[in-house]
Amino acid sequence: MTDTGLPVGGSPLQQRLAAAAVELFYRQGAIATSVRQITEACGLTPGALYNHFESKDELLYTVVRDIHLRLESVLTAAVGAVAGDPVAELSAIVRVYVARHSDHRETARVANREFPLLTGAHYDEVVAIRRRLRDTVVDVLLAGQKKQVFDLVGGDDRTAAVLTALPILDMCVHISEWFHEHRPLSHAELEARYVGLALRMAGARTH
Amino acid sequence: MTDTGLPVGGSPLQQRLAAAAVELFYRQGAIATSVRQITEACGLTPGALYNHFESKDELLYTVVRDIHLRLESVLTAAVGAVAGDPVAELSAIVRVYVARHSDHRETARVANREFPLLTGAHYDEVVAIRRRLRDTVVDVLLAGQKKQVFDLVGGDDRTAAVLTALPILDMCVHISEWFHEHRPLSHAELEARYVGLALRMAGARTH
DNA sequence: CGCGTGAATGAACGCTTATTTACCCATGAT
DNA sequence: ATCATGGGTAAATAAGCGTTCATTCACGCG
Structure with missing residues (x-):
């Protein structure tokens, strides 16, 4: 059982977004991290995030x-x-x-x-x-x-x-x-x- | 000797700005604190800060x-x-x-x-x-x-x-x-x- | 084949940000 | 009396923010 400590629930893309967010939050803090950066890390554009998270x-x-x-x-x-x-x-x-x-x-x-x-x-x-x-x-x-x-x-x-x-x-x-x-x-x-x-x-x- | 733990150097206004900044940084973090808030706490407008600090x-x-x-x-x-x-x-x-x-x-x-x-x-x-x-x-x-x-x-x-x-x-x-x-x-x-x-x-x- | 649907897009929105600029006014020195 | 100057203002700038929108695209089902 590999346990990365990352969130596990949700669709695969939700997990990828969450993982990218954690990585960015860790390096620069949540406030300094933009939606653009998170989605870009998954090869997406900003708007796409709102198909998977409310905000x-x-x-x-x-x-x-x-x-x-x-x-x-x-x-x-x-x-x-x-x-x-x-x-x-x-x-x-x-x-x-x-x-x-x-x-x-x-x-x-x-x-x-x-x-x-x-x-x-x-x-x-x-x-x-x-x-x-x-x-x-x-x-x-x-x-x-x-x-x-x-x-x-x-x-x-x-x-x-x-x-x-x-x-x-x-x-x-x-x-x-x-x-x-x-x-x-x-x-x-x-x-x-x-x-x-x-x-x-x-x-x-x-x- | 009262020691507030606050910065002491600089002109009186620099000290006031620094004290206001610490108070705001403490409550909401430095990134989430705007120049506007810091100067407003001293009864000034944003531009005034740049007479006392480079940035x-x-x-x-x-x-x-x-x-x-x-x-x-x-x-x-x-x-x-x-x-x-x-x-x-x-x-x-x-x-x-x-x-x-x-x-x-x-x-x-x-x-x-x-x-x-x-x-x-x-x-x-x-x-x-x-x-x-x-x-x-x-x-x-x-x-x-x-x-x-x-x-x-x-x-x-x-x-x-x-x-x-x-x-x-x-x-x-x-x-x-x-x-x-x-x-x-x-x-x-x-x-x-x-x-x-x-x-x-x-x-x-x-x- | 044609339709419904989930998901991505690019553009725009309204707003805030840090910073710069031009200008104004008081003070103190000559 | 005049002038320089330090320190304030309002306004402008460019960039970035989170979020929304209409549109399009690809895919599975009847």
């Missing part, structure tokens, strides 16, 4: 939402596979995030940088997904704290868990900002190191 | 560069004040970063989000500052590793130090993305928790 905004929404949903689906699968063991759950979360933000950093970066451009219900929907993603980590940390396998900085309340979850996610998400293929580091090794960092941040008991 | 691009460059230089100056002062003690140096770095990215998060966010828009020599100059900022952290980690007060994840080479410095900076920098005043947390407490996290990540010996 440029709806294309952006589709792309950003699908990337988020895809991450969520991969994440819940990975966490579910080791349910009940907070250390394993946190490790799985970090591995998924690192993989997606180094391997598919174009899509990841587009989703994270451009989602604030969405408006109204579209924005709310994506923000809700992001909150669910964050809460997944918070819940794992709280469960680990309760089982005394974690020792969070700043106490054992929810605030402490949030203020540990956010930095963990921040450091993983922003791999996509600096990761370049020429770095002499395999993805597996990067995952291992970040898992180590996250476990330290959570105060995981070393045994 | 919109040069205004962006000035703003972004000055914010970076200001952070660098504050940072080197804070590190220099505790030179020789890696734990204190790392703590000072994190405190400066947390303070600037929660207290002055408008300027911080503008600098971090918009700097890729710069081109040519302007871009190179800002990237050079950012590299110096990063290397400051790397050097502190390496010094601490050598003195055996740190125990880095992944060994004691420079790669291990870089791969610890980047996550530490990432988590600090991106406070500006989620920090809102209504969070029930004082800046001092946020600093303390982030210092705790960073020391854990560096494997600081607890004594």
Whole structure:
């Protein structure tokens, strides 16, 4: 199963347009990318886009939402596979995030940088997904704290868990900002190191 | 000494224009902000901007560069004040970063989000500052590793130090993305928790 | 064969953009 | 008193934007 991290729904041409849009959004941002550029990348003229998407905004929404949903689906699968063991759950979360933000950093970066451009219900929907993603980590940390396998900085309340979850996610998400293929580091090794960092941040008991 | 984190050089009107630009760039991004909006915020018409800046691009460059230089100056002062003690140096770095990215998060966010828009020599100059900022952290980690007060994840080479410095900076920098005043947390407490996290990540010996 | 349909086209729309230009007016110096 | 100048304005410019429109083209079905 090859997983490019790109949106998968819709007709073949919708997929090609979405892929071209992601590529361009990644390189120059969504605002600076014109409908002309997107369609030209598919060998079409501007008007053709409107046979497949309602507007440029709806294309952006589709792309950003699908990337988020895809991450969520991969994440819940990975966490579910080791349910009940907070250390394993946190490790799985970090591995998924690192993989997606180094391997598919174009899509990841587009989703994270451009989602604030969405408006109204579209924005709310994506923000809700992001909150669910964050809460997944918070819940794992709280469960680990309760089982005394974690020792969070700043106490054992929810605030402490949030203020540990956010930095963990921040450091993983922003791999996509600096990761370049020429770095002499395999993805597996990067995952291992970040898992180590996250476990330290959570105060995981070393045994 | 009130420090807004805003650019300070230039004539009074240049400062007002720069401050208005930062405010607008923060809320809607530099590309989506028009010269009209910037000058209107100062009670002027668009053409007036060109009496004080060569172009919109040069205004962006000035703003972004000055914010970076200001952070660098504050940072080197804070590190220099505790030179020789890696734990204190790392703590000072994190405190400066947390303070600037929660207290002055408008300027911080503008600098971090918009700097890729710069081109040519302007871009190179800002990237050079950012590299110096990063290397400051790397050097502190390496010094601490050598003195055996740190125990880095992944060994004691420079790669291990870089791969610890980047996550530490990432988590600090991106406070500006989620920090809102209504969070029930004082800046001092946020600093303390982030210092705790960073020391854990560096494997600081607890004594 | 002829028709319906989905999809692409090229041209135009109305609007906004950054920037330039010509002009005007106050201030301060000679 | 005169003049230069810095800094403002309104207006013009050229380009680009997202989007719409009438038209055409190619294809599958009765």
